[in-house]
Every structure is written in C-alpha cells, then in structure tokens.
Amino acid sequence: MNNLHKKKDVYELTRLNNLFTRNEINIPGFDDYRVLKCDFHTHTVFSDGLVWPDGRIYEAWQDGLDAIAITDHIEHRINQDLLNGDLNQSYKIAKTAADDMELIVIPGVEITRDKPLGHFNALFIQDANLIEKEDPLDSLAEAKKQGAFIVWNHPGWPDNNVTLYPIHEQLITKGIINGIEVMNYKDFYPKAIHWCVSFKKTIMAGSDVHCTISGMYRNRFRPMTLVFAREKSEAGIHEALLARRTIALFDGYMAGEIQILSQFVKSCIKIKYMKNSCIAVTNVSDIPFHIFNEDDSYMLPERKTIMMRIPANHLWTLENCFVKEDSKLSISINELRLE
Known part of the structure; x- marks a missing residue:
C-alpha cells in the first residue's frame, strides 16, 4: 500500500491518471527560428464534432502541440438546437483552457461549400458571426477584411480528384487564398505541393479532427504544420505563415519549400x-x-x-x-x- 495515496477511507491510485501527461516532440529549429507544432484544422460540438472545445485543448497538449485552431463550420451546426452561444463560443471556451495550459489557440472558422469551391479555413479572425453570409465569396471577403489567413482545405476531398478550378485561380490571383492543405486527416495531396510552390502559397497540414483523436493515428503524430517562428505567440505564428516558413508533416512524410526543408534537414x-x-x-x-x-x-x-x-x-x-x-x-x- 506504499504506492497509494490515502484520503480517509479511500486509497487513490493517482499514478494511473494520464490526462496531464504530455508527449514531447523534439524537433530542432534553425537560424533564429523555433519550431512550433500546430494543427490548424479542428472541430468541436459547436459544429459537427464530438468533443467539447476545452477537450481539444487537452488533446493538443497531450500530443505535444504548441498551437491549434478551432475551425468549426459556420454553416453546418448539428447541435444548434442544444447549445447556446454564437459562432465565437467554441473559441472562447477553448481559449480559457488554453491559457491554463500555456497552449496557443487561434480563432477560426470553416467556410463550407460543395466543389468546385470547396472548403476554406479562415484563421486569426476577429468575429466569426460577421463571416456568416449566404454567398461564400462574401464570407471570404469579410474574413479577409478581418485580417484572416485563408487556407484552401483538402483539395482532393470528397471525390479524390485534386483539381484547380477557375474559381481557385481567381481567388489565388486576388490574394484571397494564403495557404493550401497538402495533408488532411488521412490523405496526402502531392499535386497541391506544386500549386503552393508555383503560386507562392503556404504549405499546410491539419488533422480535420471531428471525433476524439486518441488512438486515431496508432500512436503516430497527427497531421500537423511545423511553423518556424521567431517567437512562441499568435503573432509569431501569423508572421511565419505569411512568410511561408512551414513544413507539412504526417506519418513520417514531409512537404515544404526546398529552402525551408533543406535547412530543417541540416x-x-x-x-x-x-x-x-x-x-x-x-x-x-x-x-x-x-x-x-x-x-x-x-x-x-x-x-x-x-x-x-x-x-x-x-x-x-x-x-x-x-x-x-x-x-x-x-x-x-x-x-x-x-x-
């Protein structure tokens, strides 16, 4: 009984509690940049996810991440009749937990339409409520007005065709799209790497997690974006994304611009x-x-x-x-x- 903690008549097996055990990921930076492990695509019960927002924070901390974005769908909220709160509520709940864990949580939303337009994450937004528009192009315009970093999500979903449609060419030309997911959930889109390099867009990866993430990847890293930032802060991450200092990482595969990837390997x-x-x-x-x-x-x-x-x-x-x-x-x- 020496290993048990006794409270009156109760013995606590506190050593079995693994909730606050973090899986550290050791990845070196280069020059004056530090590596921040980030997942910029997650969902909660406030859209079509199965996890409360602060649960996403605990998962991210356990997985060794430095930052996540809460990107609930604007248009797809299956629990809307059960949950109170506006479109910013999931971020607010996550932010309270993240501050306690010293984890960075980035406010975001997912703008969701069928192909050819597809899905887009708007990161670093100010007010999600203002982004809810009937026309998705108006939603993207409002997000950009708020200073958002726009990511074109999973370009190969749901039809397994990675296609650059005319609407995407227009959005790229206008500077609306900032980054493209080349890895998402369990998919890898090498074709999208070419677009990122050709159009000078940031290479991204995200889990797009909806259910609990524990066990989903068989003890391997979730899809994540390695961000090479000057400082560990929301502003530091934003600056690095705009400067395209990223590597997409999933299942041992990496994708990045040649200058960044070669410096990282060294x-x-x-x-x-x-x-x-x-x-x-x-x-x-x-x-x-x-x-x-x-x-x-x-x-x-x-x-x-x-x-x-x-x-x-x-x-x-x-x-x-x-x-x-x-x-x-x-x-x-x-x-x-x-x-």
Missing part, C-alpha cells in the same frame, strides 16, 4: 566521418528519415545513429521529403553538420 541530421570509409549518421529529431544513397536505401529512425558508406557523389535523396509533386529533396552530405 538541423536534424549530423554526421561523423569514420576510419573505414563510412560515416556515422545521427538523427537528433523525433522524425524518421528515409535516405537513398546511390544504390542503397537506409532508414534513419528518430533519435538514432546508423552507419553507412560514403556515397561517391556525396549526395542523398530524402525519400520522405517532398519539395514538388514528384520531386524529393536532394542534399549533399558536405552541407551537414559534423559531430
């Missing part, structure tokens, strides 16, 4: 030259890397060191790092840090 991997024409390669991050080295393929697990021969051309291809739809990141080992 911060994660270091090498040591051995006496036998081999190198020791160390991954200091919690993200695995799949290295193709001439005719050889290596898995570099998270926080592990492996030995490999030195490639004649000193070049690697990172098979899990996408810089375009059909292009992986190539990097010279001469650019990596020496241990």
